[in-house]
Amino acid sequence: MRIAIHTLGCKVNQYETAALEKELRRRGHQLVPFEAEADAYIVNTCTVTAVSDKKSRQTIRQARRRSPGALVAVCGCYAQTAPRAVEELGVDLVAGTAGRMAFLDDLEALLAARTAGAEGPRPAPLVTVDDIMAHRTFEPLSGQGLEGRTRAMLKVEDGCVNFCTYCVIPYARGRVRSLPAADAARQAAELAGAGYREIVLTGIEISSWGEDLEGRPQLIDLLEAVCAALPAGVRLRLGSLEPRTVTEAFCRRAAALPALCPHFHLSMQSGCDAVLARMGRKYDTARYYESVSLLRTWFHRPGITTDLIVGFPGETEEEFQETLAFLRRCAFSSMHIFPYSRRTGTRAARMPGQIPNRVKEERAHRAAQVAGEMERAWLASWAGEVLPVLFEEEKDGLWRGHAPNxxxxxxxxxxxxGRELPVEIVGAGEHGLLGRVSG
Structure with missing residues (x-):
């Protein structure tokens, strides 16, 4: 059968879609572009913001319009938290964020019934969404690279129990479930053996890795196990970290791992202590800056990136100014900036002082200006340096790749x-560094 898949959202969703694609090929199906005619369309949805919900609904409607006779199957976070809303869009199968192989079994059964030519009206949608909080074990999926890429993702954790006041993800992903370190090391070695030169550890909240495992190992234990399994010349890169993960002991052990890239994404969300408290974050700006300082002490000029939410309920102009000042103090190499999105069912949605959209957008613009200044300064500081670059693709006459930072x-x-080569940096362009291969 011809099957098309569209993925919305984070790297975890991308990883899970890649695993679905691999299994569908193994089962003998043909994967076709989402814009093409297909026998079935799969939409892997996201629900992190209201915009994500809207994009998920739009994509589902597009699939139904494109081929009215095809099956439309929906999975992922939006389907997990709003299965009735998805069902009402005229789909055939609704699943959540667990049981990916069972989801494909159900899809094949529906395709077989359709092929058999059963008479009568279109049957009611099959809805298999269950209580995600009841899941206690990690669902292993094959580590996957994106076709034509040098980088592969390896999902090592699912779920989150931080319950920040603005976030619906714990309700979409459930409790923390971890891939044992030995299994992660084995999968990483297999990916390296398949030719991938960089492995990215991903998860919903990888700082929580190990909380559900016997002995409660920590993330640094996982990093050491994976690095020990990688051959020389293969990099390991981390996904987003909770700032409190970064301690003196973590940095001392991590800095001893040659394969570990000196790039750390420390989730921040606000640079104002009062806003962080309303968000339910478990650190303040002093603890966050301690993490930034530790990384710069133990690693040579690491790339430090972050996320920021502006316009959180009750955020005053003075509090926003505190955040801008804290951003400059941290001097991030890059940032993702989001206007606060009100999510039904969260505590923040019921808080007083909801900020008008125009104010949120204006603050996002101002924060982006500061982020742009910091990024340009960070990039310019690398002129004259030589960096090892893992090249990925050619575009407009230049090869593009990433340095470890x-x-x-x-x-x-x-x-x-797929080659890692030393590159002398000659300047900074609009989207990154400009250089020439020096060896």
Whole structure:
């Protein structure tokens, strides 16, 4: 059968879609572009913001309009938290964020029934969404790279129990479930053996990795196990970290791992202590800055990136100014900035002082200006340095790749795909560093 998949949202969703694609190929199905005619369309949804919900609904409607006779199957976070709303869009199968292989079994059964030509009206949708909080074990999926890429993702954790006041993800993903370190090391070695030169550890909240395992190992234990399994020349990169993960002991052990990239994404959300408290975050700006300082002490000029939410309920102009000042103090290499999105069922949605959209957008713009200034300064500081760059693709006559610090680097050359080469940085462009291969 011809099957098309569209993925919305985070790297975890991308990883899970890649695992679905691999299994569908193994079962003999043909994968086709989402814009093409297909026998079935799969939409892997996201619900992190109201905009994500809207995009998920739009994509589902597009699939139904494109091929009215095809099956439309929906999974992922939006389907988990709003199965009735998805069902009302005229789909055939609704699943959540667990049981990915069972989801494919159900899809094949529906396809077989459709092929058999059963008469009568279209049957009611099959809805298999269950209580995600009842899941206690990690669902292993094959580690996957994106086709044509040098980088592979390895999901090592699912779920989150932080319950920040603005976030619906715990309700979409459930409790923390971890992939045992030995299994993660084995999968990482298999990916390296398949030719991938960089492994990215991903999860919903990887700082919580190990909380559900015997002995409650910590994330640094996982990093050491995975690095020990990787051959020389293969990098390991981390996903988003909770700032309190970064301690003196963590940095001392992590800095001893040559394969670990010096790039750390420390989730922040606000640079104002009063706002952080309303958000239900478990650190203040002093603890956050301690993490930033530790990383810069133990690693040579690491890339430090973050997320920021602006316009949280009750955020005053003075509190926003505190955040802007804290951003400058941290001097991030790059940032993701989001206007606060009101999510039904969260505590923040019921808080007084909801900020008008125009104010949120204006603050997002101002924060982006500060972020742009910091990024340009950080990029410019690398002029004259030589960085090892893992090249990924050619575009507009230049090869694009990433340095270990996650700086994007562009350089001329021939057939550089998948090669890690020293690059002398000659300047900074609009989207990254400009360089020339020096060896």
């Amino acid at each position: 996650y700086a994007q680097v562009f350089a001329p050359g021939e057939d550089l795909h």
